[in-house]
């Protein structure tokens with residue numbers, strides 16, 4: 001018999017989490033699946049990671065991407081984490097249907113996690129089957145890649161492989177494994193896990209690991225744990241401001257779904273808003289509207305408070321189980337952490353306003369700008385104007401073409417009154433109209449993954465095995481900024497009766 005060909009070296013792994021953080025994860029293997037088939041491969045991302053896309057698409061590569069073969073150098077682990085879900089604490093969640101295969105250094109030397117989602121049961125699966133369905137994994141591709149094209153920090157999809165295995169949900173669905181790339185999978189909930197167990201030694205190791213990975217300039221400094229909280233807060237302020245400025249609703253901002261890296265993570269019941277309404281909720285599991293569009297900043301701050309609590313012993317100077325800090329040290333730590341949290345809304349508002357000024361075409365900062373932006377949003381809400389198109393057509397108005405904007409408003413008078421204020425506000429700067437409009441168009445996308453188009457593409461894929469609509473939509477979303485006739489169908493909002501009834505399901 002000829003010797004088996006050596007397994008191709010698909011990834012050059014360097015697995016710091018597995019190596020440096022014993023006791024925070026469980027070594028595990030992905031489940032075998034009957035019929036691997038590649039549905040999606042992100043060749044641009046593969047190139048960025050220094051991977052051979054052709055080798056990944058070959059049968060040996062697809063076997064890896066479906067979980068049937070563990071590639072050389074991988075050390076698959078299920079990570080432990082806890083989390084506040086819809087406000088209540090679960091001390092043990094963890095990777096119930098995910099595995100961290102390992103880490104690679106990308107072409108720019110950045111460390112990136114390569115992880116599976118839907119690769120079978122793990123010791124953290126609780127009642128779940130550990131599986132994922134084709135539709136929700138392709139949704140993660142569409143929305144995540146759209147976020148990336150919009151310039152919003154996000155985990156990314158490298159591949160989706162169909163497994164040939166049915167997954168039982170409300171209906172029987174085709175199964176899939178997603179390969180996800182992330183700056184790390186450190187979550188607020190990872191810290192909560194060890195804090196809740198009062199395992200301070202591991203908590204301290206985890207914090208130093210997070211600092212080395214995301215804020216290396218803080219490594220070894222005496223105030224690094226408070227500074228870590230501040231940095232995570234800054235990243236979240238910028239991230240959530242970006243979400244708000246494109247109308248993105250994450251849908252399930254549990255603390256286990258907030259990454260220390262500042263990337264958007266865990267695309268489940270997420271969606272983009274159509275008509276502007278801060279109360280918008282799409283998620284079928286968010287019955288109280290906790291994660292409504294307008295609540296996202298407050299929830300981010302709430303989640304940061306959970307991170308602060310978890311870090312408190314470290315901020316107070318504790319490093320292990322035998323050096324419990326004095327009450328005075330704990331009190332001081334609490335005061336310092338509280339000050340960081342109290343400063344957060346202003347940081348968020350500043351990030352939001354920076355984005356809004358760009359969207360309004362304001363080259364400088366003036367006191368009334370937040371009011372001007374707020375009144376614009378009130379106007380969109382009162383007249384149920386599509387968020388994306390409203391902003392985009394405002395750029396046309398800046399270029400002197402008012403008709404497309406007016407067409408979105410049923411009542412012309414309040415719009416005109418606001419436009420007069422806006423024009424007066426910008427008048428002191430002699431920016432040519434075309435330049436101003438171009439700048440606004442770089443801040444307000446023409447295309448977002450509209451819910452009805454996403455649903456249509458996913459249904460064609462999982463129900464009819466037709467990946468055409470998915471591929472065309474993904475291709476269109478690669479450039480969300482340039483208006484072009486061939487992509488115009490993706491820019492149109494759904495009929496309002498479709499939008500009103502839209503629900504997303506987290507696809508667990």
Ligand code: AMP
Pocket residue numbers: 093094095096097098124125126127128129130131132252256257266268506508
């Ligand atoms: P998520 O809502 O996707 O953020 O997941 C929350 C928790 O539930 C995590 O611990 C997941 O690993 C776990 N989980 C979600 N779906 C499944 C599933 N089908 N099987 C096992 N665990 C799951």
Ligand code: MG
Pocket residue numbers: 256257266
């Ligand atoms: Mg999650």
